[in-house]
Amino acid sequence: MNKSFKLSIILCSLMGMGQVVSAPASNTPITNSKDATKYTTEINQGFSQRFDLNNQQDFEDANRGFIGQLPENIITNAKGETVWNGKQFSFIQGNAPSTVNPSLWRQEKINNIAGLFKVTDGIWQVRGYDLANMTLVEGKSGWIIIDPLLSSEVAKSTLQFAQEKLGKKPIVAIIYTHSHVDHFGGVRGIIDDADIKTGKVKIYAPEGFMDHAVAENVLAGNVMTRRSQYQLGTPIAFGEKQSVGSGLGKTISTGTIGLIPPTNIIKTTGEEHVVDGVRIVFQMANGSEAPAEFNFYFPDKKALCMAEVVTANMHNIYTLRGAKTRDALGWSKYINEMIDLFPQAEVAFRTHHWPVWGQSRIQKHLANQRDAYRFIHDAALQLANQGKKMNEIGNQAFYPKGLENDFSTHGYYGTLSHNMRAVYAFYLGYYDGNPATLHPLPTTQTSVRYVEAMGGVKAVMTKAEKAFKNGDARWAAELNNHVVFADPNNEKAKMLQADILEQLGYQAESGVWRNVYLTGAKELRDGVKPTRVNAQGPDMLRGMTMEMIFDFLAIRLDHQKVDGINQNINVFFTDSQENYALELSNGVLNNTKARVLKNADATLSLPRSSLFKLLLSKESLPKLIQSGEVKLEGNPRALETIFANLKNFDPLFNMVTPTP
Secondary structure (H helix, E strand, C coil): CCCCCCHHHHHHHHHCCCCCCCCCCCCECCCCCCCCCHHHHHHHHHHHHHCCCCCCHHHHHHHCCEEECCCCCEEECCCCCEEEEHHHHCCCCCCCCCCCCHHHHHHHHHHCCCEEEEEECCEEEEECCCCCCEEEEECCCCEEEECCCCCHHHHHHHHHHHHHHHCCCCEEEEECCECCHHHCCCHHHCCCHHHHHCCCCEEEEECCHHHHHHHCCCCCHHHHHHHHHHHHCCCECECCCCECCCCCCCCCCCCCECCCCCCEEECCCCCEEEECCEEEEEEECCCCCCCCEEEEEECCCCEEECCCCCCCCCCCCCCCCCCCCCCHHHHHHHHHHHHHHCCCCCEEECCCCCCEECHHHHHHHHHHHHHHHHHHHHHHHHHHHCCCCHHHHCCCCCCCHHHHCCHHHCCCCCCHHHHHHHHHHHHHCCCCCCHHHCCCCCHHHHHHHHHHHCCCHHHHHHHHHHHHHCCCHHHHHHHHHHHHHHCCCCHHHHHHHHHHHHHHHHHCCCHHHHHHHHHHHHHHHHCCCCCCCCCECHHHHHCCCHHHHHHHHHHHECHHHHCCCCEEEEEEECCCCEEEEEEEECCEEEEEECCCCCCCCEEEEECHHHHHHHHHHCCCHHHHHHHCCCEEEECHHHHHHHHCCECCCCCCCCCCCCCC
């Protein structure tokens, strides 16, 4: 085989690492969506009677300091494709329809309040044009930007609008509050690499930012991206019987994602920096809402940025897309520390939702947020220590009255149910201690046997239909799910399951629970359709370490096909002078930095830049070998053994029906 053997197999396999290939947005109405049942209507009416949904404080805070809105409320990319459409949320006004939990409806009415807002002297926010907010702080010579949104098109458009209202000044600094992509992905819409190289712009970020910004969605990226579609409801449209938002914000923009590495890393609580004449005091909060995160305070403005550590809803201890479980106790302690560090704050703003004004209100807000995460932690472990199992813990209904009556601690995004289960899993894992659950059968086999034991498909569906008719939708969903997995071609069972999930979605106070249920209902009725998602750009790929890339390749390796084969490959990066040893043995591929294998089967020498030429510019390997940029020595079949035996992941695998 030619020495230029199909190295493109390696590189092409990395192009979609952790991401679904972008496709035309479906976002279509749910076929045959139904009205709310009388039980759903009663449940939703109960929320209206239970809570003071007419309380105007949050509405007043969200509208305070309003300056103006983007005229069209639509943002497009260079091709004219819409990447943000604020008009699709315009139906959310007036009283809640019976198909939406009225508490969630209230939250999304507030999230609909979009535009440019003054927070305090020298600080403004752009809110409601992406999932997150962008904040502008006026320095002596230019703008300090906090969190440049998710995509470059939206960041560029909203910044231009803000500068039309506030005055055009250069950007002198950017602050990434944490390592989640909706808080940094739009950076290339407002600055470029030259701004960094010349020292014109500095970028501040918490310690560990780059590692976590790039790494979180890599190894489990395919499954996490698929589950994110459910969490955010991207396959469904917006409407009274569809999505109304995520609780944390409306939805994500669909533009171009980028990443420019930070120039200044913050490592310790109490660090003070003067940025373009503006004093900023930082508080580290790594391991709370994100593995790399900080809060910070502007002492001369008495303004506190709470990042995403404190929002206007209960956040996720466990996020439904499947990220690592967070430390609820540590989270509560960071907020508790914030109370003591910044008692003089007169305004507190965050990177989602709206600010809070007044020292006493801020202190109360922080205390309630602290207590919410502390309660979730302590209550879950108290029950676990009494022998309660995870699902029993997730069904505990008690929530302290002071928190129940504070909308900012309601489960619009995270919920008491899945967060308390998350605490159990954080400490104790998936096993509940009962030997009967230690080695369960695969899901489909379990369903087949349950259906058989209960008298067959017709009998189980009859029981599920009766439960659903009597308002017991959760039990109906569990029963009928066995039928769907035991008999996936049973259209009547799938349509029944869709009807059941739809009502559960209508009842949910959590925006993401609603999205999950309604996306499941849509896919049961219409099948799995391509949906437009953000494909991470070249910056994210460049930010990956070689270890991340090789680890992901190892996950894709077909272990059975290479079992019994031993191969040793040296990879040498000529620009960084780094060596990696790739060792295939016992069906697994190990990679070790700085190890050089003697008598290697093959040696590949290339600079990282050549790797990215192959990945991003699609230059051919033979051309790069001919130019001398890449050198391959030894047996090319050693590479073929590994890289011709990589599994492809289906980015649209089944969720509510069995995966083949």
